[in-house]
Amino acid sequence: MSVNKHKPHVLLIPEDDANRQLANGFLLHYAVDARNVAIRTPAGGWRKVLEVFESEYLPLLRKNPNAHVVMLIDFDEVADRMAQCVQVIPDDLRFLVFILGAKDEPETLKGELKMAFEEIGRALAQDCLKDDFDLWRHPHLIHNNAELQRLVDVIKPILFQSN
Amino acid sequence: MIERLYVNNFRCLENFSLDLGGRASTLVIGKNGSGKSTLRQAFGVFQNICRGSSRVRDSIAGSDFTQQRKHIPMRFEVELTLVNKRFKYAISFEMPENFHEARVAEESLTVDENVIFSRQQALVNLAGGSSFRLDWHVAALPVINERPGENSIQQIKALFTSMILIAPIPANMSGYSEEESVELQHDAGNFSSWLNALLSRHPAAYSVLYTYLKSVIPDLASFENRPRGEKGKQLLVKFEHEESNRFLSIDFKQLSDGEKCFFLSALIVASNKVSGPIFCMWDEPDNHLSLPEVGHFITQLRKMTNQNGQLIATSHHPETIRRFSDESTLVFTRKSHLEPTVVRTLADFPYCGDLIEALVRDEVIG
Numbered sequence: 001m002s003v004n005k006h007k008p009h010v011l012l013i014p015e016d017d018a019n020r021q022l023a024n025g026f027l028l029h030y031a032v033d034a035r036n037v038a039i040r041t042p043a044g045g046w047r048k049v050l051e052v053f054e055s056e057y058l059p060l061l062r063k064n065p066n067a068h069v070v071m072l073i074d075f076d077e078v079a080d081r082m083a084q085c086v087q088v089i090p091d092d093l094r095f096l097v098f099i100l101g102a103k104d105e106p107e108t109l110k111g112e113l114k115m116a117f118e119e120i121g122r123a124l125a126q127d128c129l130k131d132d133f134d135l136w137r138h139p140h141l142i143h144n145n146a147e148l149q150r151l152v153d154v155i156k157p158i159l160f161q162s163n
Numbered sequence: 164m165i166e167r168l169y170v171n172n173f174r175c176l177e178n179f180s181l182d183l184g185g186r187a188s189t190l191v192i193g194k195n196g197s198g199k200s201t202l203r204q205a206f207g208v209f210q211n212i213c214r215g216s217s218r219v220r221d222s223i224a225g226s227d228f229t230q231q232r233k234h235i236p237m238r239f240e241v242e243l244t245l246v247n248k249r250f251k252y253a254i255s256f257e258m259p260e261n262f263h264e265a266r267v268a269e270e271s272l273t274v275d276e277n278v279i280f281s282r283q284q285a286l287v288n289l290a291g292g293s294s295f296r297l298d299w300h301v302a303a304l305p306v307i308n309e310r311p312g313e314n315s316i317q318q319i320k321a322l323f324t325s326m327i328l329i330a331p332i333p334a335n336m337s338g339y340s341e342e343e344s345v346e347l348q349h350d351a352g353n354f355s356s357w358l359n360a361l362l363s364r365h366p367a368a369y370s371v372l373y374t375y376l377k378s379v380i381p382d383l384a385s386f387e388n389r390p391r392g393e394k395g396k397q398l399l400v401k402f403e404h405e406e407s408n409r410f411l412s413i414d415f416k417q418l419s420d421g422e423k424c425f426f427l428s429a430l431i432v433a434s435n436k437v438s439g440p441i442f443c444m445w446d447e448p449d450n451h452l453s454l455p456e457v458g459h460f461i462t463q464l465r466k467m468t469n470q471n472g473q474l475i476a477t478s479h480h481p482e483t484i485r486r487f488s489d490e491s492t493l494v495f496t497r498k499s500h501l502e503p504t505v506v507r508t509l510a511d512f513p514y515c516g517d518l519i520e521a522l523v524r525d526e527v528i529g
Contacts, residue, residue: 002455004381017518021488027462030469034462035378041485042517118488 003038005064008158010037011057012070015049017042018106018117019072025121031129032159046073046081050088053097061093068155070098074105075143082143098147098155103140112140128152129160164473165442166249169240170205172229174198177503181493183475187468190487191477193495194528198504199477202495203328203444207349208239212254213323214346217305220264223256230501233258236268245318248274252319254302266299274315280307322442327431330446333423338398338415339391351427355398355415358426359388361434371433372426375463379425379456384410420451428460432467440471449480457482481519489518496528 003009014020020042027034043049049071057069075081082099089097102109110117120135127133128151135141136148166184170176175198183189191199211222228237238255250272257268270282281288285299291310297303309316327347335352343360344353361368376383384403388396398415415423428448435441448464449457461483464474478484484492492509512528514521521527 002459016516017489020485024462024486024488028465028469030466034466035459039458039485041519044517116488116490118491 003036005066007036008066008068010068010070010155010158011060012037012039012072013049013052013057014039014042014072015046015074015101016044018110019074019101021117022106022121022124023072025116025118025123026125027121028118029122029125029129032125033161036158036161046076046085049073050085054088058090058093061096068096068098068158070100070151070155073099073101075101075103077104095150095154098151100144100147100151103143109138109140113138125159128156164440164471165241165243167240167242168202168205170238172232172235172237173205173208173227173239174201174229175497175500175504176201176205177229179504179506181506183473186491187472188465188474188487188491189476190484190492191475191495192479192484192492192509192522192528193497193504196500197495197497197528199495200330200446201504202475202477203330203349203446205239206326206444207328208254209241209252209323210326210328212302213305213320217302219256219267219300219302222302223265225258225265228258229503233260237265238269243319243322245322248315249276250274250315250319252304254304264300267302270303272304272316272319279309279315325441327441327443327445329427329444331424331427331450333420333451336415336423336427339395340388340398341395354423354427354430355388355396358398358430359396361430361438365437368430368433368437371436372429375429375432376425379459380422386415421453421456424448424451424460428464432463435467435472436470440473441467442473443467444475446477447479448476449478449483454482458486461486481522484519484522494528 012023014023020039023039026032027037043052053069053071060067061069071085073085085099106117110120113120123135127135133148136144164187168181170179191202193199208222223237225233236255236257238253240251240253242249242251252272254270255268256265258265267282268284272279279290280303282303285296286294287297287303288294297306304316305320307316324346329347329349329351331351335350336354338355340355340359342356343363344356345360347353347357382402382404384401386398386400389399391397399412400415400418401410401412403410431443448461452460457480464476465486467474476483489510490508493506494509494512496505497503514527
């Protein structure tokens with residue numbers, strides 16, 4: 001999926017189809033400039049996300065200062081999953097890489113919210129647009145708070161730049 | 164928004180119900196021959212009735228009856244919401260022995276469950292109690308005039324007429340036009356006539372078009388019509404090389420097939436934005452596009468729904484399929500050419516792992 005490599009852009013790696021559908025919903029929000037985002041084929045597991053990041057995306061980040069990477073993974077209620085993921089990110093590139101995901105898996109979130117994945121994605125985008133992070137404070141998402149703060153600073157201007 | 168379509172005895176669509184309620188954009192997938200393109204032709208029946216000729220034979224042929232079962236009426240029903248009113252239009256056709264063309268068996272329009280008109284063969288009954296006879300080879304919807312102050316028939320006719328039902332053939336999109344048209348042909352061959360009609364009625368559409376096109380064709384400078392022949396116009400597209408300040412103008416027909424599809428998509432998005440919600444069914448919108456463009460192209464079309472537009476796309480392309488969710492994807496299946504099309508949402512098919520891999524393994528559609 002091509003984006004304009006000469007402008008800041010986001011490369012998104014979803015762990016699976018559920019995370020892919022969440023991302024689709026986010027991009028369908030009217031205010032999101034979807035052309036600045038490239039969604040990769042679902043990697044097929046959080047470990048695969050990290051493998052893909054290391055083999056395909058690390059070289060891209062080294063080559064292009066406009067590139068940013070967002071990994072969408074399931075935390076599977078594992079407390080140190082974030083630490084495991086951060087280990088593969090070189091310190092000098094950490095500011096360009098973001099890791100988000102449901103506390104367990106998106107299916108649990110979907111069941112609790114009684115919303116389709118795309119609806120959840122749109123709602124998360126709406127929260128970002130309005131700087132009102134209601135849904136992001138849901139018990140299944142609240143652990144993303146630190147990454148979300150970084151996202152708002154770095155990624156939001158790329159995604160919502162025409163607003 | 165179209166909420167539901169029901170079709171019976173039309174080609175492979177038998178007792179076929181398509182529930183679109185709550186789905187502003189829908190992807191239809193299925194194997195070759197499963198009925199995806201027939202769906203577009205079914206919507207086309209409503210459109211044909213309201214565009215030009217209302218003669219039944221211009222919409223339905225004897226060969227359209229499922230497996231030549233002409234003794235069973237062919238029926239089309241559509242339910243839709245327009246300006247907060249619920250419309251239901253139904254028409255059925257029959258072809259008695261020794262008839263050379265089908266005739267209308269029944270036809271009706273209700274709005275919020277109030278009957279606007281109903282019809283049995285040649286006899287048409289209006290809401291006020293009056294009735295008249297009409298050639299049974301002609302649909303009543305396009306010929307009935309409403310009482311002053313009522314516009315239900317006009318509203319549904321406008322929707323049917325303006326529906327965009329396309330399987331574009333870029334080679335037919337020359338950019339040459341002699342007159343404006345608000346009705347886009349199924350092959351999009353009259354693309355420039357449609358473009359000219361939109362721009363003359365809604366000049367603001369140019370900026371929407373330009374912004375869209377500039378994002379996918381970065382060296383686009385402008386596009387314009389030049390007189391050609393006695394009364395024709397040729398669409399020209401101008402490109403610029405920013406660093407050297409050089410320009411190049413070429414005929415629209417010289418663009419690549421994919422670039423023509425960018426123009427078509429931009430025009431559909433612009434039309435939806437400036438002239439009101441549209442209903443678009445695009446058969447394989449990813450045809451002719453380079454791999455990196457497919458996802459963005461589909462997302463842009465789906466975003467029409469943010470302005471109340473409605474999209475149905477069919478596709479076999481992995482990138483397109485990945486741009487929809489399990490809830491917004493409908494799967495058409497058909498066991499054989501003697502069996503009817505069956506429709507279910509992708510969410511009803513449990514599959515393991517990656518969706519595309521499951522489709523390739525034939526695990527989903529089967």
